[in-house]
Amino acid sequence: MELRHLRYFVAVADAGNVSRAAQRLHITQPALTRQIQDLEREFASRLFDRIGRRIILTRDGEEILERTRRLLADAEALGERARALAGGEAGVLRIGAVPQFIEAVLPEVLTGYALTFPGIDVELVEDGGGLLLRRLQQGELHLAVG
Amino acid sequence: MELRHLRYFVAVADAGNVSRAAQRLHITQPALTRQIQDLEREFASRLFDRIGRRIILTRDGEEILERTRRLLADAEALGERARALAGGEAGVLRIGAVPQFIEAVLPEVLTGYALTFPGIDVELVEDGGGLLLRRLQQGELHLAVG
DNA sequence: TAATATTACGTATTACGTAAAGATT
DNA sequence: AATCTTTACGTAATACGTAATATTA
16 A cells, blocks of 8 residues: 555545546546555455446445545645755754853743744753853854854 | 655664665665655655764654654554455444334344444434335335344 | 446556665774 | 665566446436
8 A cells, every 4th residue: 555545545536536536636547447446455445336437435435535534634744744844944943051041041032033933842951060061162062043 | 755665764764774674674775775765855854864884863854753653553554444344343333223123122132243243333323204114114125133 | 429437458657676886884 | 894875777566558348327
């Protein structure tokens, strides 16, 4: 089973017949018929009843269709999420700082930051042992905001 | 994006390197590398950091991985559900009957039925107008239980 | 007869395998 | 040197298109 099979299944169900679905998918009827058959073989289930030249969802097909819609929506969301993370539209900004800095400076900065980039989650890491401070002083680390 | 890409992605993440993942998938390393690259192109995102001959999940990759696991589990569940419906291991048994029959006979029958077939949901339809009864008497309908 | 679905079969896309190169421990 | 990843390229699997058949309104 691949997402293609599921996309085709939904297209046929939405179109009500194979021909129109094939047009929308920009493939031919036989190709689409074959993919639907493959899916039915894998599911060991008739998703559609063939009555004459009509093709109607079976009761099982109706349930599978709803679940399939949800899965495809989730798959779409997964891709969107990945692209958002990559594009910097979403993600986590991790900031390590000494407590004084966290209390004195970060609040106002992050307030504006959060307003500007609503998709970004901010995570603060307190620098209890002073390790970060030391490395900052030694130039091993740099703190950039914005 | 196809499920294959996602399955391969999880396999590489689980194995920790491409070679072992390829062995488990029964394909070769180059083929697997290519599919991972394709997925990264589609996501416009580096899922793994290549450090020398090492391949480690990026922070984005970790998040995508978890979402991908869930999606694949859902996809698996979809297939299982479809096969269960087809095999009669799950589904809905719709019974239409006159009120007297529902009250007098069905309770005990369905109690045993539900115990025997836990995956089946039972739905009762009352026969208010007596239409079902008439059609049963005329032999147009048959009621089978079990 | 017009419209739709299926079957049969050839073609084209693409996933895969093999060979070679690059990179790191 | 050994191990792993990547690139290049030929092969094989398969999704797709074309042609023909079947069925029905």
